[in-house]
Amino acid sequence: MHASTFLLAAGLAAAKTITVKLNDNSFSPNDIKASKGDVLEFQFGPSNHSVVMGAFNSVNGACTPANKGGFWSGYVAVSSGLADKAFKVTLNDTEPVVFYSSKDKQCPSGMVGVVNANGNSTRAAYVAEAAKLSAGVSPRGSPYGGVFVNRDSSSDSSSSTGTSTASGSSASSTGDSKSSAGAKPQVVVGGMGLMLGSVLALAL
Template identity: 40%
Template sequence: MYQSLISVLALAAYANAGTPHIIDVGKQGSLSFSPNTLSADVGDTLEFHFYSGSGGHSVVSSTLENPCVPAPGGFFSGYQAADTTGDTTFVVNVTSTDPIWFYCSLGSHCESGMAGVVNPPAGATITNYTDAAAQVQHASAPASPTGGVLTSINEATETTQPGGPLQTATTTSATGVTSVTTGVQATPTSTSTGATPSPTKSESGRSNDLSVVLGLSIVVGGLVVLMA
């Protein structure tokens, strides 16, 4: 019962978040985050969008002092393979206005400049980070995904596919993020019927889809709590 309640509260924090900031990860095969510099307020969300066919990537939080190295208590999307069906989104909740540096940990992507920053400090830019990253021998990453929620959107049906029941849902102190860890992979909720795909929605529309699905998850979770 308590585990279900924790899961509901954790998802509620994401569904009721402020402004979503969409960050494209390696779109069209580029080794870049777009945008790679942005500002976000407390309560906003960072939505890292991974696209099928764009090459495998990841996103890891970091620090300016140690580029291409995971920040203690930060976030990690896990490696998102290039052949993943549909688009995968890694959502991170912003809980402070402190700088959040991030990078791709795959291969030499970080050293090649695939990095970004949220709320850069005065006197520092993403160029400072990428210049320092170019001197790193190889990037590293946490042992497992943490610090965010992974969902996927099927291009043919535009159906958001959330992960299965949360194995763990915890809130821990971290630089600029709330940690909500999912312990399972996303499971499909529908399949394409072979009909002509509907027109692709805008990125803002996909953000709305994500909010709706998470809201439904909260309702279902609440029913589980009442029935427990």
């Protein structure tokens, strides 16, 4: 039991958090390599952005939500600095994932990010399709597919903290099937902490 406990704990510890900042109508970084179990932490800067999972080669085109699952943060308005809350999404495999900001013309203007690009599933290809559009599409309803948590300030380049408002404070791992997509990423809402706590309790 102790051996399996430590193996599980080690596996959880191996997952890393990748900080993605939304600033100046762009994602930084916007071309990401990630492993299964890694967490994307979206940190919101001025002035008003969202993050939505799209889909490569979607029949609905670029800048539209994935058809099933996926994730959606809602809009987060920030006056300065970075919002106190960040939106976290846990990746459950290494398939290519594309995400965008659905606010106004931000997606057509290139506010797009990609995880594990390969073949034709690249940021450049998606941005080229997005540029043909006039606006991005937002999912309906509350945020889903991720969870809002206190922002990890260790990634800050300065100590400034912004004020923000979000359209929701939590999200489930099940998306609105009418507006979400072939969702590879899923969220573990506090799952890592709860699982690790349970495992350590069993080991005692």
